[in-house]
Amino acid sequence: MSSKSERNDRKSGKKQSFTGRISAPRERGEKPATQGFQGRADTPRPPRSGDRGRADADNFLWGRHPVLAALANPARRGTGRLLATPERATEIEDGKLAHGHKIETVDIQTLTRILPAGAVHQGLAFKVQPLEGVSLEDLAEPAEGVIVMLDQLTDPQNVGAIFRSALAFGARGIIVQDRHAPALAGALAKAAVGATERLPHARVTNLSRALERLADLGWRAVGLDGSGEQTLEQALDRQPTVLVMGSEGDGIRRLVAEHCDVLAKIPMPGGFESLNVSNAAAVALYEAARAQRS
The missing domain is CATH 3.40.1280.10 (SPOUT methyltransferase, trefoil knot domain)
Structure with missing residues (x-):
């Protein structure tokens, strides 16, 4: 067996293999923004790689229930980038569900482009750092x-x-x-x-x-x-x-x-x-x- 410390979700205060047998990439933090280099205007932008798409997925939550749960999680207070369509932004404001997070209103097409292909976002996305885990x-x-x-x-x-x-x-x-x-x-x-x-x-x-x-x-x-x-x-x-x-x-x-x-x-x-x-x-x-x- 490969030898795989305990690193550890929320900050605390301080097989069935069913026939033969039953049946994870490590959480990644957000990458720092690229600093001030501007390439030639006529240089085509390289396509997004599979790794980049996976990193984006690792740093985003999407969908109503996951995002609202994250906003209510005390470990998330003061962190993350909250994106919402106008309808969802109104819902969050009226329900006082932002818990101190600033809402960035975007149209649905922009939100779809930002997220990985196929993400069923329901008009909400939250760019976050990974939860740390407990010991x-x-x-x-x-x-x-x-x-x-x-x-x-x-x-x-x-x-x-x-x-x-x-x-x-x-x-x-x-x-x-x-x-x-x-x-x-x-x-x-x-x-x-x-x-x-x-x-x-x-x-x-x-x-x-x-x-x-x-x-x-x-x-x-x-x-x-x-x-x-x-x-x-x-x-x-x-x-x-x-x-x-x-x-x-x-x-x-x-x-x-x-x-x-x-x-x-x-x-x-x-x-x-x-x-x-x-x-x-x-x-x-x-x-x-x-x-x-x-």
Whole structure:
């Protein structure tokens, strides 16, 4: 396994691989503006590269729910560039939803050009710095409830949907690997519908070591794996639980699985052998929440 420190969402005060196995680029900050060089007027402007487009996506939130959640997040106060169409600007002003942010009114065509192709912005965009995250200890203490750990999930839609489910089912937060997790912006934030602003996350260098630390703090790790000997219902109880989810292609990596206390599967009596990882996470989070209450 590749060795991947804990860097860490909001500033605090101070697998099921479901057939074989179930199934992230690091957050980037905004690039400084280019300083005063002017090229020849007749020099054609180079096209936007794929990397540039990805960097733009990493620094933008778009869509009504993600942007309003970010505006309400105390960690965002006084930062970012808020862009809105006239209709949305009026909505934000009338509802006192800007929370101190200045609104820059633009027409819908301009907003569409600024954002990555295909962004469903609903007339709102917010250019931001990435959320810092919390420390592993801040997320895990006191030891109670459920935490989700994502082992190299790279699809923004899946990760965003897992954030949404984790918030809905009362999880404490999400742990991702520093080098293999998508930025909590762009399409991911859109899929999360604001959950990335409300649910803490921790970034760690090495998931296996993070599981060792969590065990020291009183947590029990349950890995989702289609070949697990126990079902989720059998494996889950009221103990503080880390649900470990692997990528859809490769599932939980071997060393991460070896640091789990148990590997469990979702029984599928319907005869269909696989689930999308975000669907699997929703099922697992429901079962974990039920076990915590029992």
